[in-house]
Amino acid sequence: MATTCVVCHDPLVMTVDPDSDVEDQPSSSSSAAQAETVPDDLGLACGCHYHWQCILDNASSVANSLTCPACNTYLSSSTPPTINAVYTSEGSSGEPLDLLPTIREEAYLSTNPGARPARAMQTMCAEGDVQGILELLSETEETERDALLRYQDPLNGMRSGLHLAVEAGQLEVFWLLMWLGSALRQEQFPDEVWGLVQALEVGRIDGQDIRSLRDGSGRTAGDLAAELGGVWAGIVGAGPVPVNENTITQVSVPEIAQLFVIFMELRYAS
Ligand SMILES: [Zn+2]
Ligand SMILES: [Zn+2]
Structure with missing residues:
Protein backbone atom coordinates (compact mmCIF):
# COMPACT_ATOMS: atom_id res chain seq x y z
CA MET A 1 0.00 0.00 0.00
CA SER A 110 -12.06 27.52 -7.67
CA THR A 111 -13.33 29.33 -10.78
CA ASN A 112 -16.08 31.19 -8.87
CA PRO A 113 -14.47 32.09 -5.54
CA GLY A 114 -17.24 34.60 -4.88
CA ALA A 115 -19.70 31.71 -4.62
CA ARG A 116 -18.00 30.25 -1.56
CA PRO A 117 -19.86 32.29 1.10
CA ALA A 118 -23.11 31.85 -0.83
CA ARG A 119 -22.71 28.09 -0.74
CA ALA A 120 -21.89 28.24 2.96
CA MET A 121 -25.12 30.21 3.38
CA GLN A 122 -27.05 27.50 1.54
CA THR A 123 -25.62 24.77 3.72
CA MET A 124 -26.71 26.69 6.81
CA CYS A 125 -30.21 27.15 5.37
CA ALA A 126 -30.53 23.40 4.89
CA GLU A 127 -29.12 22.65 8.34
CA GLY A 128 -31.21 25.23 10.19
CA ASP A 129 -28.23 27.24 11.42
CA VAL A 130 -29.96 30.57 12.15
CA GLN A 131 -27.04 31.89 14.18
CA GLY A 132 -24.57 31.03 11.43
CA ILE A 133 -26.67 32.82 8.81
CA LEU A 134 -26.86 35.96 10.94
CA GLU A 135 -23.11 35.90 11.55
CA LEU A 136 -22.33 35.42 7.87
CA LEU A 137 -24.61 38.30 6.92
CA SER A 138 -23.05 40.58 9.52
CA GLU A 139 -19.59 39.79 8.12
CA THR A 140 -20.77 40.54 4.58
CA GLU A 141 -20.60 43.97 2.95
CA GLU A 142 -24.05 45.52 2.82
CA THR A 143 -23.95 45.66 -0.98
CA GLU A 144 -23.18 41.92 -1.17
CA ARG A 145 -25.98 40.72 1.11
CA ASP A 146 -28.64 40.71 -1.59
CA ALA A 147 -26.59 38.33 -3.76
CA LEU A 148 -25.90 36.11 -0.77
CA LEU A 149 -29.53 35.88 0.28
CA ARG A 150 -30.86 35.27 -3.22
CA TYR A 151 -28.09 33.01 -4.50
CA GLN A 152 -29.33 30.10 -6.62
CA ASP A 153 -26.99 27.16 -6.82
CA PRO A 154 -26.19 25.95 -10.36
CA LEU A 155 -24.78 22.73 -8.87
CA ASN A 156 -27.99 22.06 -6.98
CA GLY A 157 -30.81 22.57 -9.46
CA MET A 158 -30.79 26.38 -9.09
CA ARG A 159 -32.32 26.07 -5.63
CA SER A 160 -32.30 29.13 -3.40
CA GLY A 161 -31.70 29.08 0.34
CA LEU A 162 -35.47 29.27 0.81
CA HIS A 163 -35.96 26.17 -1.35
CA LEU A 164 -33.43 24.32 0.81
CA ALA A 165 -35.01 25.48 4.07
CA VAL A 166 -38.44 24.33 2.85
CA GLU A 167 -37.02 21.05 1.59
CA ALA A 168 -35.36 20.36 4.94
CA GLY A 169 -38.35 21.52 7.00
CA GLN A 170 -36.30 24.28 8.67
CA LEU A 171 -39.01 26.55 10.05
CA GLU A 172 -36.73 28.98 11.87
CA VAL A 173 -34.60 29.56 8.80
CA PHE A 174 -37.76 29.83 6.74
CA TRP A 175 -39.02 32.68 8.95
CA LEU A 176 -35.67 34.40 8.97
CA LEU A 177 -35.38 34.27 5.18
CA MET A 178 -38.95 35.49 4.76
CA TRP A 179 -38.14 38.41 7.03
CA LEU A 180 -34.91 39.22 5.25
CA GLY A 181 -35.95 38.78 1.66
CA SER A 182 -39.71 38.81 1.12
CA ALA A 183 -42.12 41.69 0.73
CA LEU A 184 -44.32 40.46 3.59
CA ARG A 185 -45.25 43.33 5.86
CA GLN A 186 -44.26 43.36 9.49
CA GLU A 187 -47.83 42.76 10.68
CA GLN A 188 -48.02 39.61 8.57
CA PHE A 189 -45.41 37.92 10.73
CA PRO A 190 -46.33 36.17 13.96
CA ASP A 191 -45.52 38.32 16.99
CA GLU A 192 -42.80 35.91 18.06
CA VAL A 193 -40.97 36.20 14.75
CA TRP A 194 -41.28 39.96 14.78
CA GLY A 195 -40.06 40.10 18.38
CA LEU A 196 -37.13 37.89 17.50
CA VAL A 197 -35.88 39.88 14.53
CA GLN A 198 -36.34 43.09 16.50
CA ALA A 199 -34.33 41.72 19.42
CA LEU A 200 -31.58 40.60 17.05
CA GLU A 201 -31.72 43.90 15.16
CA VAL A 202 -32.02 42.09 11.87
CA GLY A 203 -32.72 44.46 9.00
CA ARG A 204 -34.41 43.51 5.75
CA ILE A 205 -32.46 43.15 2.53
CA ASP A 206 -33.90 44.90 -0.53
CA GLY A 207 -34.17 42.98 -3.77
CA GLN A 208 -36.34 40.46 -5.56
CA ASP A 209 -38.92 38.78 -3.32
CA ILE A 210 -37.35 35.41 -2.51
CA ARG A 211 -40.75 33.73 -2.83
CA SER A 212 -40.59 34.36 -6.58
CA LEU A 213 -37.21 32.66 -7.13
CA ARG A 214 -37.63 29.56 -9.29
CA ASP A 215 -35.41 26.51 -9.31
CA GLY A 216 -34.21 24.69 -12.43
CA SER A 217 -37.58 22.94 -12.71
CA GLY A 218 -39.45 26.25 -12.58
CA ARG A 219 -40.67 25.75 -9.02
CA THR A 220 -40.86 28.47 -6.38
CA ALA A 221 -40.15 27.47 -2.78
CA GLY A 222 -43.92 27.63 -2.30
CA ASP A 223 -44.44 25.11 -5.09
CA LEU A 224 -41.92 22.89 -3.36
CA ALA A 225 -43.77 23.22 -0.05
CA ALA A 226 -46.98 22.24 -1.85
CA GLU A 227 -45.26 19.16 -3.26
CA LEU A 228 -43.92 18.31 0.19
CA GLY A 229 -47.36 19.01 1.68
CA GLY A 230 -47.21 16.01 3.97
CA VAL A 231 -44.00 17.20 5.59
CA TRP A 232 -45.17 20.77 6.01
CA ALA A 233 -48.64 19.73 7.12
CA GLY A 234 -46.97 17.41 9.61
CA ILE A 235 -44.87 20.22 11.03
CA VAL A 236 -47.87 22.52 11.24
CA GLY A 237 -49.92 19.86 13.01
CA ALA A 238 -47.21 18.48 15.25
CA GLY A 239 -47.53 20.93 18.12
CA PRO A 240 -45.15 23.62 19.32
CA VAL A 241 -41.81 23.79 17.57
CA PRO A 242 -39.23 21.99 19.70
CA VAL A 243 -36.79 24.34 21.37
CA ASN A 244 -33.17 23.93 20.39
CA GLU A 245 -30.08 26.04 20.90
CA ASN A 246 -31.07 28.38 18.07
CA THR A 247 -34.62 28.85 19.27
CA ILE A 248 -35.02 32.04 21.18
CA THR A 249 -38.77 31.83 21.39
CA GLN A 250 -41.38 29.15 21.14
CA VAL A 251 -44.13 29.65 18.62
CA SER A 252 -47.57 28.12 18.88
CA VAL A 253 -49.29 26.02 16.25
CA PRO A 254 -51.86 28.62 15.14
CA GLU A 255 -49.09 31.09 14.42
CA ILE A 256 -47.13 28.58 12.39
CA ALA A 257 -50.29 27.80 10.49
CA GLN A 258 -50.96 31.50 9.96
CA LEU A 259 -47.56 32.11 8.44
CA PHE A 260 -47.81 28.95 6.40
CA VAL A 261 -51.12 30.11 4.93
CA ILE A 262 -49.67 33.52 4.05
CA PHE A 263 -46.74 31.79 2.43
CA MET A 264 -48.93 29.48 0.38
CA GLU A 265 -51.31 32.25 -0.70
CA LEU A 266 -48.45 34.33 -2.00
CA ARG A 267 -46.38 31.59 -3.53
CA TYR A 268 -46.95 32.83 -7.05
CA ALA A 269 -46.31 36.45 -6.14
CA SER A 270 -43.56 38.06 -8.15
ZN1 LIG B 1 -0.24 15.50 -0.85
ZN1 LIG C 1 -3.69 7.35 -10.75
Missing part, protein backbone atom coordinates in the same frame (compact mmCIF):
# COMPACT_ATOMS: atom_id res chain seq x y z
CA ALA A 2 1.18 3.47 -0.88
CA THR A 3 2.56 5.50 1.99
CA THR A 4 3.08 8.85 0.27
CA CYS A 5 0.91 11.25 -1.70
CA VAL A 6 1.44 11.25 -5.48
CA VAL A 7 1.23 15.07 -5.56
CA CYS A 8 3.42 16.26 -2.69
CA HIS A 9 5.24 13.00 -1.82
CA ASP A 10 4.61 13.53 1.90
CA PRO A 11 3.34 10.68 4.12
CA LEU A 12 -0.42 10.10 3.94
CA VAL A 13 -1.10 11.63 7.33
CA MET A 14 -2.28 14.97 8.59
CA THR A 15 -0.73 16.71 11.58
CA VAL A 16 -3.22 17.78 14.20
CA ASP A 17 -2.43 20.46 16.75
CA PRO A 18 -1.92 19.22 20.29
CA ASP A 19 -4.80 19.99 22.63
CA SER A 20 -4.49 23.44 24.13
CA ASP A 21 -4.67 21.80 27.57
CA VAL A 22 -1.55 19.84 26.78
CA GLU A 23 0.14 22.90 25.34
CA ASP A 24 -0.30 24.78 28.60
CA GLN A 25 1.36 22.11 30.66
CA PRO A 26 5.08 22.40 31.28
CA SER A 27 6.97 19.86 29.26
CA SER A 28 10.57 19.16 28.43
CA SER A 29 9.79 18.00 24.89
CA SER A 30 9.29 20.41 22.01
CA SER A 31 5.79 21.20 20.75
CA ALA A 32 6.67 19.52 17.45
CA ALA A 33 7.21 16.26 19.28
CA GLN A 34 3.76 16.59 20.84
CA ALA A 35 2.00 17.00 17.50
CA GLU A 36 -0.08 13.98 16.60
CA THR A 37 -0.84 12.67 13.15
CA VAL A 38 -4.01 11.07 11.83
CA PRO A 39 -4.52 9.23 8.52
CA ASP A 40 -5.29 11.36 5.45
CA ASP A 41 -5.34 8.85 2.63
CA LEU A 42 -7.57 9.06 -0.42
CA GLY A 43 -7.19 6.07 -2.72
CA LEU A 44 -8.48 6.11 -6.30
CA ALA A 45 -9.38 3.12 -8.45
CA CYS A 46 -6.14 3.53 -10.45
CA GLY A 47 -4.13 2.79 -7.31
CA CYS A 48 -2.86 6.34 -6.74
CA HIS A 49 -3.13 7.82 -3.25
CA TYR A 50 -3.64 11.48 -2.40
CA HIS A 51 -4.08 13.77 0.55
CA TRP A 52 -7.66 15.03 0.55
CA GLN A 53 -6.49 18.59 -0.07
CA CYS A 54 -4.04 17.53 -2.77
CA ILE A 55 -6.80 15.95 -4.91
CA LEU A 56 -9.01 19.01 -4.30
CA ASP A 57 -6.17 21.23 -5.52
CA ASN A 58 -6.54 19.37 -8.84
CA ALA A 59 -10.34 19.48 -8.86
CA SER A 60 -10.72 21.46 -12.09
CA SER A 61 -8.66 19.05 -14.18
CA VAL A 62 -10.28 15.98 -12.59
CA ALA A 63 -13.79 17.40 -13.11
CA ASN A 64 -13.05 18.12 -16.78
CA SER A 65 -11.19 14.96 -17.73
CA LEU A 66 -12.40 12.41 -15.15
CA THR A 67 -8.83 11.13 -15.13
CA CYS A 68 -6.28 10.72 -12.35
CA PRO A 69 -3.95 13.76 -12.43
CA ALA A 70 -0.95 11.54 -11.65
CA CYS A 71 -1.34 8.55 -13.99
CA ASN A 72 -4.05 9.75 -16.43
CA THR A 73 -6.22 6.66 -15.90
CA TYR A 74 -9.87 7.31 -16.78
CA LEU A 75 -11.63 7.05 -13.43
CA SER A 76 -15.32 6.63 -14.23
CA SER A 77 -16.85 3.32 -15.20
CA SER A 78 -20.50 4.30 -15.10
CA THR A 79 -23.13 6.57 -16.64
CA PRO A 80 -23.72 9.15 -15.25
CA PRO A 81 -20.07 9.33 -14.25
CA THR A 82 -18.82 8.65 -10.75
CA ILE A 83 -15.34 8.59 -9.25
CA ASN A 84 -15.03 5.71 -6.84
CA ALA A 85 -12.61 6.39 -4.03
CA VAL A 86 -11.77 5.17 -0.56
CA TYR A 87 -10.87 7.69 2.10
CA THR A 88 -9.21 6.87 5.40
CA SER A 89 -9.04 9.65 7.97
CA GLU A 90 -9.47 10.26 11.66
CA GLY A 91 -13.23 10.00 11.28
CA SER A 92 -13.59 7.31 8.63
CA SER A 93 -11.88 3.99 8.20
CA GLY A 94 -12.02 3.56 4.47
CA GLU A 95 -15.65 3.54 3.38
CA PRO A 96 -16.09 3.74 -0.41
CA LEU A 97 -17.42 7.07 -1.65
CA ASP A 98 -18.22 8.84 -4.89
CA LEU A 99 -15.74 11.70 -5.06
CA LEU A 100 -17.23 13.38 -8.13
CA PRO A 101 -19.79 15.68 -6.42
CA THR A 102 -17.08 17.04 -4.13
CA ILE A 103 -14.68 17.47 -7.05
CA ARG A 104 -17.29 19.31 -9.11
CA GLU A 105 -18.14 21.62 -6.24
CA GLU A 106 -14.49 22.40 -5.61
CA ALA A 107 -13.84 22.96 -9.32
CA TYR A 108 -16.79 25.34 -9.46
CA LEU A 109 -15.62 27.23 -6.39
Whole structure:
Protein backbone atom coordinates (compact mmCIF):
# COMPACT_ATOMS: atom_id res chain seq x y z
CA MET A 1 0.00 0.00 0.00
CA ALA A 2 1.18 3.47 -0.88
CA THR A 3 2.56 5.50 1.99
CA THR A 4 3.08 8.85 0.27
CA CYS A 5 0.91 11.25 -1.70
CA VAL A 6 1.44 11.25 -5.48
CA VAL A 7 1.23 15.07 -5.56
CA CYS A 8 3.42 16.26 -2.69
CA HIS A 9 5.24 13.00 -1.82
CA ASP A 10 4.61 13.53 1.90
CA PRO A 11 3.34 10.68 4.12
CA LEU A 12 -0.42 10.10 3.94
CA VAL A 13 -1.10 11.63 7.33
CA MET A 14 -2.28 14.97 8.59
CA THR A 15 -0.73 16.71 11.58
CA VAL A 16 -3.22 17.78 14.20
CA ASP A 17 -2.43 20.46 16.75
CA PRO A 18 -1.92 19.22 20.29
CA ASP A 19 -4.80 19.99 22.63
CA SER A 20 -4.49 23.44 24.13
CA ASP A 21 -4.67 21.80 27.57
CA VAL A 22 -1.55 19.84 26.78
CA GLU A 23 0.14 22.90 25.34
CA ASP A 24 -0.30 24.78 28.60
CA GLN A 25 1.36 22.11 30.66
CA PRO A 26 5.08 22.40 31.28
CA SER A 27 6.97 19.86 29.26
CA SER A 28 10.57 19.16 28.43
CA SER A 29 9.79 18.00 24.89
CA SER A 30 9.29 20.41 22.01
CA SER A 31 5.79 21.20 20.75
CA ALA A 32 6.67 19.52 17.45
CA ALA A 33 7.21 16.26 19.28
CA GLN A 34 3.76 16.59 20.84
CA ALA A 35 2.00 17.00 17.50
CA GLU A 36 -0.08 13.98 16.60
CA THR A 37 -0.84 12.67 13.15
CA VAL A 38 -4.01 11.07 11.83
CA PRO A 39 -4.52 9.23 8.52
CA ASP A 40 -5.29 11.36 5.45
CA ASP A 41 -5.34 8.85 2.63
CA LEU A 42 -7.57 9.06 -0.42
CA GLY A 43 -7.19 6.07 -2.72
CA LEU A 44 -8.48 6.11 -6.30
CA ALA A 45 -9.38 3.12 -8.45
CA CYS A 46 -6.14 3.53 -10.45
CA GLY A 47 -4.13 2.79 -7.31
CA CYS A 48 -2.86 6.34 -6.74
CA HIS A 49 -3.13 7.82 -3.25
CA TYR A 50 -3.64 11.48 -2.40
CA HIS A 51 -4.08 13.77 0.55
CA TRP A 52 -7.66 15.03 0.55
CA GLN A 53 -6.49 18.59 -0.07
CA CYS A 54 -4.04 17.53 -2.77
CA ILE A 55 -6.80 15.95 -4.91
CA LEU A 56 -9.01 19.01 -4.30
CA ASP A 57 -6.17 21.23 -5.52
CA ASN A 58 -6.54 19.37 -8.84
CA ALA A 59 -10.34 19.48 -8.86
CA SER A 60 -10.72 21.46 -12.09
CA SER A 61 -8.66 19.05 -14.18
CA VAL A 62 -10.28 15.98 -12.59
CA ALA A 63 -13.79 17.40 -13.11
CA ASN A 64 -13.05 18.12 -16.78
CA SER A 65 -11.19 14.96 -17.73
CA LEU A 66 -12.40 12.41 -15.15
CA THR A 67 -8.83 11.13 -15.13
CA CYS A 68 -6.28 10.72 -12.35
CA PRO A 69 -3.95 13.76 -12.43
CA ALA A 70 -0.95 11.54 -11.65
CA CYS A 71 -1.34 8.55 -13.99
CA ASN A 72 -4.05 9.75 -16.43
CA THR A 73 -6.22 6.66 -15.90
CA TYR A 74 -9.87 7.31 -16.78
CA LEU A 75 -11.63 7.05 -13.43
CA SER A 76 -15.32 6.63 -14.23
CA SER A 77 -16.85 3.32 -15.20
CA SER A 78 -20.50 4.30 -15.10
CA THR A 79 -23.13 6.57 -16.64
CA PRO A 80 -23.72 9.15 -15.25
CA PRO A 81 -20.07 9.33 -14.25
CA THR A 82 -18.82 8.65 -10.75
CA ILE A 83 -15.34 8.59 -9.25
CA ASN A 84 -15.03 5.71 -6.84
CA ALA A 85 -12.61 6.39 -4.03
CA VAL A 86 -11.77 5.17 -0.56
CA TYR A 87 -10.87 7.69 2.10
CA THR A 88 -9.21 6.87 5.40
CA SER A 89 -9.04 9.65 7.97
CA GLU A 90 -9.47 10.26 11.66
CA GLY A 91 -13.23 10.00 11.28
CA SER A 92 -13.59 7.31 8.63
CA SER A 93 -11.88 3.99 8.20
CA GLY A 94 -12.02 3.56 4.47
CA GLU A 95 -15.65 3.54 3.38
CA PRO A 96 -16.09 3.74 -0.41
CA LEU A 97 -17.42 7.07 -1.65
CA ASP A 98 -18.22 8.84 -4.89
CA LEU A 99 -15.74 11.70 -5.06
CA LEU A 100 -17.23 13.38 -8.13
CA PRO A 101 -19.79 15.68 -6.42
CA THR A 102 -17.08 17.04 -4.13
CA ILE A 103 -14.68 17.47 -7.05
CA ARG A 104 -17.29 19.31 -9.11
CA GLU A 105 -18.14 21.62 -6.24
CA GLU A 106 -14.49 22.40 -5.61
CA ALA A 107 -13.84 22.96 -9.32
CA TYR A 108 -16.79 25.34 -9.46
CA LEU A 109 -15.62 27.23 -6.39
CA SER A 110 -12.06 27.52 -7.67
CA THR A 111 -13.33 29.33 -10.78
CA ASN A 112 -16.08 31.19 -8.87
CA PRO A 113 -14.47 32.09 -5.54
CA GLY A 114 -17.24 34.60 -4.88
CA ALA A 115 -19.70 31.71 -4.62
CA ARG A 116 -18.00 30.25 -1.56
CA PRO A 117 -19.86 32.29 1.10
CA ALA A 118 -23.11 31.85 -0.83
CA ARG A 119 -22.71 28.09 -0.74
CA ALA A 120 -21.89 28.24 2.96
CA MET A 121 -25.12 30.21 3.38
CA GLN A 122 -27.05 27.50 1.54
CA THR A 123 -25.62 24.77 3.72
CA MET A 124 -26.71 26.69 6.81
CA CYS A 125 -30.21 27.15 5.37
CA ALA A 126 -30.53 23.40 4.89
CA GLU A 127 -29.12 22.65 8.34
CA GLY A 128 -31.21 25.23 10.19
CA ASP A 129 -28.23 27.24 11.42
CA VAL A 130 -29.96 30.57 12.15
CA GLN A 131 -27.04 31.89 14.18
CA GLY A 132 -24.57 31.03 11.43
CA ILE A 133 -26.67 32.82 8.81
CA LEU A 134 -26.86 35.96 10.94
CA GLU A 135 -23.11 35.90 11.55
CA LEU A 136 -22.33 35.42 7.87
CA LEU A 137 -24.61 38.30 6.92
CA SER A 138 -23.05 40.58 9.52
CA GLU A 139 -19.59 39.79 8.12
CA THR A 140 -20.77 40.54 4.58
CA GLU A 141 -20.60 43.97 2.95
CA GLU A 142 -24.05 45.52 2.82
CA THR A 143 -23.95 45.66 -0.98
CA GLU A 144 -23.18 41.92 -1.17
CA ARG A 145 -25.98 40.72 1.11
CA ASP A 146 -28.64 40.71 -1.59
CA ALA A 147 -26.59 38.33 -3.76
CA LEU A 148 -25.90 36.11 -0.77
CA LEU A 149 -29.53 35.88 0.28
CA ARG A 150 -30.86 35.27 -3.22
CA TYR A 151 -28.09 33.01 -4.50
CA GLN A 152 -29.33 30.10 -6.62
CA ASP A 153 -26.99 27.16 -6.82
CA PRO A 154 -26.19 25.95 -10.36
CA LEU A 155 -24.78 22.73 -8.87
CA ASN A 156 -27.99 22.06 -6.98
CA GLY A 157 -30.81 22.57 -9.46
CA MET A 158 -30.79 26.38 -9.09
CA ARG A 159 -32.32 26.07 -5.63
CA SER A 160 -32.30 29.13 -3.40
CA GLY A 161 -31.70 29.08 0.34
CA LEU A 162 -35.47 29.27 0.81
CA HIS A 163 -35.96 26.17 -1.35
CA LEU A 164 -33.43 24.32 0.81
CA ALA A 165 -35.01 25.48 4.07
CA VAL A 166 -38.44 24.33 2.85
CA GLU A 167 -37.02 21.05 1.59
CA ALA A 168 -35.36 20.36 4.94
CA GLY A 169 -38.35 21.52 7.00
CA GLN A 170 -36.30 24.28 8.67
CA LEU A 171 -39.01 26.55 10.05
CA GLU A 172 -36.73 28.98 11.87
CA VAL A 173 -34.60 29.56 8.80
CA PHE A 174 -37.76 29.83 6.74
CA TRP A 175 -39.02 32.68 8.95
CA LEU A 176 -35.67 34.40 8.97
CA LEU A 177 -35.38 34.27 5.18
CA MET A 178 -38.95 35.49 4.76
CA TRP A 179 -38.14 38.41 7.03
CA LEU A 180 -34.91 39.22 5.25
CA GLY A 181 -35.95 38.78 1.66
CA SER A 182 -39.71 38.81 1.12
CA ALA A 183 -42.12 41.69 0.73
CA LEU A 184 -44.32 40.46 3.59
CA ARG A 185 -45.25 43.33 5.86
CA GLN A 186 -44.26 43.36 9.49
CA GLU A 187 -47.83 42.76 10.68
CA GLN A 188 -48.02 39.61 8.57
CA PHE A 189 -45.41 37.92 10.73
CA PRO A 190 -46.33 36.17 13.96
CA ASP A 191 -45.52 38.32 16.99
CA GLU A 192 -42.80 35.91 18.06
CA VAL A 193 -40.97 36.20 14.75
CA TRP A 194 -41.28 39.96 14.78
CA GLY A 195 -40.06 40.10 18.38
CA LEU A 196 -37.13 37.89 17.50
CA VAL A 197 -35.88 39.88 14.53
CA GLN A 198 -36.34 43.09 16.50
CA ALA A 199 -34.33 41.72 19.42
CA LEU A 200 -31.58 40.60 17.05
CA GLU A 201 -31.72 43.90 15.16
CA VAL A 202 -32.02 42.09 11.87
CA GLY A 203 -32.72 44.46 9.00
CA ARG A 204 -34.41 43.51 5.75
CA ILE A 205 -32.46 43.15 2.53
CA ASP A 206 -33.90 44.90 -0.53
CA GLY A 207 -34.17 42.98 -3.77
CA GLN A 208 -36.34 40.46 -5.56
CA ASP A 209 -38.92 38.78 -3.32
CA ILE A 210 -37.35 35.41 -2.51
CA ARG A 211 -40.75 33.73 -2.83
CA SER A 212 -40.59 34.36 -6.58
CA LEU A 213 -37.21 32.66 -7.13
CA ARG A 214 -37.63 29.56 -9.29
CA ASP A 215 -35.41 26.51 -9.31
CA GLY A 216 -34.21 24.69 -12.43
CA SER A 217 -37.58 22.94 -12.71
CA GLY A 218 -39.45 26.25 -12.58
CA ARG A 219 -40.67 25.75 -9.02
CA THR A 220 -40.86 28.47 -6.38
CA ALA A 221 -40.15 27.47 -2.78
CA GLY A 222 -43.92 27.63 -2.30
CA ASP A 223 -44.44 25.11 -5.09
CA LEU A 224 -41.92 22.89 -3.36
CA ALA A 225 -43.77 23.22 -0.05
CA ALA A 226 -46.98 22.24 -1.85
CA GLU A 227 -45.26 19.16 -3.26
CA LEU A 228 -43.92 18.31 0.19
CA GLY A 229 -47.36 19.01 1.68
CA GLY A 230 -47.21 16.01 3.97
CA VAL A 231 -44.00 17.20 5.59
CA TRP A 232 -45.17 20.77 6.01
CA ALA A 233 -48.64 19.73 7.12
CA GLY A 234 -46.97 17.41 9.61
CA ILE A 235 -44.87 20.22 11.03
CA VAL A 236 -47.87 22.52 11.24
CA GLY A 237 -49.92 19.86 13.01
CA ALA A 238 -47.21 18.48 15.25
CA GLY A 239 -47.53 20.93 18.12
CA PRO A 240 -45.15 23.62 19.32
CA VAL A 241 -41.81 23.79 17.57
CA PRO A 242 -39.23 21.99 19.70
CA VAL A 243 -36.79 24.34 21.37
CA ASN A 244 -33.17 23.93 20.39
CA GLU A 245 -30.08 26.04 20.90
CA ASN A 246 -31.07 28.38 18.07
CA THR A 247 -34.62 28.85 19.27
CA ILE A 248 -35.02 32.04 21.18
CA THR A 249 -38.77 31.83 21.39
CA GLN A 250 -41.38 29.15 21.14
CA VAL A 251 -44.13 29.65 18.62
CA SER A 252 -47.57 28.12 18.88
CA VAL A 253 -49.29 26.02 16.25
CA PRO A 254 -51.86 28.62 15.14
CA GLU A 255 -49.09 31.09 14.42
CA ILE A 256 -47.13 28.58 12.39
CA ALA A 257 -50.29 27.80 10.49
CA GLN A 258 -50.96 31.50 9.96
CA LEU A 259 -47.56 32.11 8.44
CA PHE A 260 -47.81 28.95 6.40
CA VAL A 261 -51.12 30.11 4.93
CA ILE A 262 -49.67 33.52 4.05
CA PHE A 263 -46.74 31.79 2.43
CA MET A 264 -48.93 29.48 0.38
CA GLU A 265 -51.31 32.25 -0.70
CA LEU A 266 -48.45 34.33 -2.00
CA ARG A 267 -46.38 31.59 -3.53
CA TYR A 268 -46.95 32.83 -7.05
CA ALA A 269 -46.31 36.45 -6.14
CA SER A 270 -43.56 38.06 -8.15
ZN1 LIG B 1 -0.24 15.50 -0.85
ZN1 LIG C 1 -3.69 7.35 -10.75
